[in-house]
Amino acid sequence: MALYNDGVGMAPSDLDHEEWEMIQDIKVLLPGFEKHRGNLIPILQSIQEKHSYLASTAMEMVATHLSITPSEVFGVATFYNQFRFHPPGKHQIKVCLGTACHVAGGDIILENFERKLGIKDGETTPDREYSVERVACVGCCALAPVAVVDENVQGHMQPSKVEGLFVQFQIEREREEREKAEREASE
Amino acid sequence: MIKLIVDDKEIKTEAGNSLLQACLENGIFIPNLCFIKTRQHPHASCRLCFVEIDGLDRPVTACTEKVREGLVVKTDTPTVRRLQRTAFKLLMSGHPCEAKVCPVKGSCQLIRIAKHLKVGLNPKPLEYIDREVEEEVDLTFFTYYPYRCVLCGKCVYVCREKNGHNLLTFAQRGFDTVIGFFGSAEPVDLPCHGCLACATICPTGALIPKPELIKEAKMNP
Structure with a gap:
């Protein structure tokens, strides 16, 4: 008897489409790995490489394959910074908490983003628009505190700049919607 | 049986035992939190069971030390106590002790250790760290x-x-x-x-x- 959900017999509508894809993929991927507990991290890495995060269903399938408990898989995965458990958002925000940024108040900037979006670092907003994570040094300590928003480095961050970024995103979104509406109207 | 001297007292124990186990079985208390006698490889993670052994230049954890014939061990030197008190205060800096409402106050190992080390249950002079964990x-x-x-x-x-x-x-x-x-x-x-x-x-x-x-x-x- 399977104690844990292995995704078998579930229709795509029952699950998030992304997660469904991940499960199908893992079914193909797992037989390629020997059933040895030493393979746990390589398996998790290859899942994340392809899908950019680990869903809990995925971790349970890995546990079944290696004959270890889901608890153990979760324990190992949460220990390492490299694994994430939420899909990345459309806009990815990385806040630097390296030494220079830490001294310059990087944690305040992180808290600003977290409070503004109502999520913690490592999480994604429910609408999948934004994800926030902490990183350790992006290599431009002279600009501390630094945040990297969608590949753009934002130096000398301040709480007001955090607000400004979201205003910009808002304007962008409104423009996209307007253009979409105009296109539809002209068709 | 192996004979060794702990705090000027001769004790006997089976070969293969750890020093910590030998002491505990002979009624000599050494503070410890992570020790389990059946565990093959001791964790040695609580850093409380330090002792000094004659011939070694620095204190060692008693749980990782196997007994040997003729060992001369001291469990209460100032160096040992300093290490133990620091380790204990570090533990207490993340463990808010509310003895009044604690369900295990009678049998709490931390209270026993605090008494043994003659220190309070607060983390002073260290600061208390509020860990961001769930209440229950x-x-x-x-x-x-x-x-x-x-x-x-x-x-x-x-x-x-x-x-x-x-x-x-x-x-x-x-x-x-x-x-x-x-x-x-x-x-x-x-x-x-x-x-x-x-x-x-x-x-x-x-x-x-x-x-x-x-x-x-x-x-x-």
Whole structure:
């Protein structure tokens, strides 16, 4: 008897489409790995490489394959910074908490983003628009505190700049919607 | 049998025992939190069981030291006490002690250690760190209080010994570390049958059994 959900017999509508894809993929991927507990991290890495995060269903399938408990898989995965458990958002925000940024108040900037979006670092907003994570040094300590928003480095961050970024995103979104509406109207 | 001298007193013990076990069996208390006698490789993670051995230039943890014929050991030198007090204060800086409401106050290992080291249960002169952990976590047969947990790892070990696989595990890292069952299974589907080995061995009252549920499980196995 399977104690844990292995995704078998579930229709795509029952699950998030992304997660469904991940499960199908893992079914193909797992037989390629020997059933040895030493393979746990390589398996998790290859899942994340392809899908950019680990869903809990995925971790349970890995546990079944290696004959270890889901608890153990979760324990190992949460220990390492490299694994994430939420899909990345459309806009990815990385806040630097390296030494220079830490001294310059990087944690305040992180808290600003977290409070503004109502999520913690490592999480994604429910609408999948934004994800926030902490990183350790992006290599431009002279600009501390630094945040990297969608590949753009934002130096000398301040709480007001955090607000400004979201205003910009808002304007962008409104423009996209307007253009979409105009296109539809002209068709 | 092996003879050794601990605090000017001769004690006897079986070969192969650890120094800590030999002392505890002979009524010599050495502070410890993570030691389990059956564990083959001691964790040595609590850093409380330091002793000084004649011929070694610095203190060693008694749990990792095997007994040898003629060892001369001191358990209460100023150097040892300094190390132990510091380790203890570090533990207490993440363990708010509320002796008045604590369910294990009578048998708390931390209180025993504090008395032995002649220090208070507060972290002074260190600061108290407010760990960002949940107040309590429901683990079906027992409740876990993360802020009371000193992460000695005894429960994780006995759970694996008793059940053959890890139901209880550590998760996260650093100050965020907690123990628990993880996965999306509903609590009733968990393969935990309430053996309570973990709650029994917990030295700090971080795992408290729910008596009503255990009675029920025994009646309807």
